[in-house]
Amino acid sequence: MSPPAKLSACIITKNEADRIAACLRAINGLVDEIVVVDSGSTDGTTDIARNMGAQVFHNDWVGYGPQKRFSEDCASHDWILNLDADEVVTPELYAEIKALMAQGPDLPAYRFKLRNVYPGKSKPRLWADFHNYVRLYDRRKVRFRESLVHDTVDTKDEPVGQLTGSATHFSARSYAHIRQKLDSYTNLQAKALKKPAWTIWLRLPFEYPFVFLRYFVFRCHFTGGWDGVISSHLAAEARVKRLLKILKAQKSLKAQSE
Template identity: 40%
Template sequence: MLSTPTLPATPDAAGGRPALSVVLITLNAAAQLRPCLESVGFADEIVVVDSGSGDGTQALAAEFGARVLHQDWLGFGAQKQFAVEQATHDWVLCLDADERVTPALAASIRAALAAAGEAAPAAYRFARCNRFLGRYLRHGEGYPDWSLRLFDRRRARWSDDAVHEKVIADRPVGTLAGDLLHDSADTIAAYLAKQNRYTTLAAEAAFAAGRRARARQVWGSPLIRFIKFFVVRRGARDGLPGFIHIAIGCFNSFTKYAKMIELERQTAARAPSPEARTPAATSSPESRP
């Protein structure tokens, strides 16, 4: 059973629909934040939880009327859930600073809130369209990249995962029309550095949960992933940017399992040897003087 905090009901916005809080977590996001905030002018509140920016992110958010709070980094899932709990309203839309709500998606969100009720979904997903090497990917791994970001916090919450966090809801999830645009400005070097951090966190989380990697996963997982996204989901139609995006995803899969094997071997190397675990032999009564 999903456990969510007990929160008081919040007032409706004008027009009778539930009020909406847009929630973001940020760190040095000033270069990307403005288009994101401009795209959510339909929200009743914007909450920005910053973990120590030094580039003017907080001041930029305040220009848009956002309520800006500081919270030291807790991990992706915990940080996002903390931000959700700071919102004034129960319906929340969670975004990243490098994402933008399209007019079509904004219209779908308003319609979903207008129809909110006991019989309606408590959470909604929508397609995210990722920009990579200057091109919006429309196939493969880059699209539709379903993202569950709009939900009633009394019925759903973020998981506590340090990476690959997800929203967990206690009733069926609805689907909205319209795209969320992801305009990452990362260079390939920055993107690879980010993926290296993510694969480390994913490997550590899987290992801590008791999962163990096998050799067939190290070589088989990247191959299966390539066939799925490049061939079956037609990633080839996104040209060279699509190929590079999928190739990096395949390498990420390889790297995660390789890191899990490394963790397993490091743990085994630190374990006491069988000889060290065997109690020291004692002299038999017959051998004593």
């Protein structure tokens, strides 16, 4: 059995005054320190975080992966619970992590599910879709990737455990906010993805119906009623926009080279 481990929570923020308190409140007593890395909030996010006991650092936005890595470097302890400001640890996950840290983790990294909540709702829908990410880990063994777009942990073939508890993901304040986030995300993806133009033209007519069907049926958004229809539409719309942005970027590069 490994010795008990100290735990640092690392959270990146920008203008999260309406959500950061719930995130921090849910981990009160679970972690030994809270590190908040802010990239220029103007809404009082940093004041709320400090008043709730967090150490706050400023770092200009450098992309998802690099920003997460900066937060890891700011932590005093090697074991990291890496959260976003819109994620709230459930009591079940709290108890599970608390027990794990007390007995000493046997593995270098652990996944747990982030269950999505529709805008304006207080809890996930029936059969809510989720992401299952590594968010609890030993930074001496694994760390976030440098990717500007994808904020995922590079496990380097290290063994990864699965926690049964989950966190609730209040990803968007409104459907307009979802569209804004997806638009920003597809801008980054369009710069990072390199695909032959002919493959994009082939995919374009089928992208919307395929993605809508995948979200509405196979990811069970039909259980969300009208909210499920809107969410599936926005996901499909974003994928089409991504393809169009890739084509536009390729056309611009071609024009510059001529």
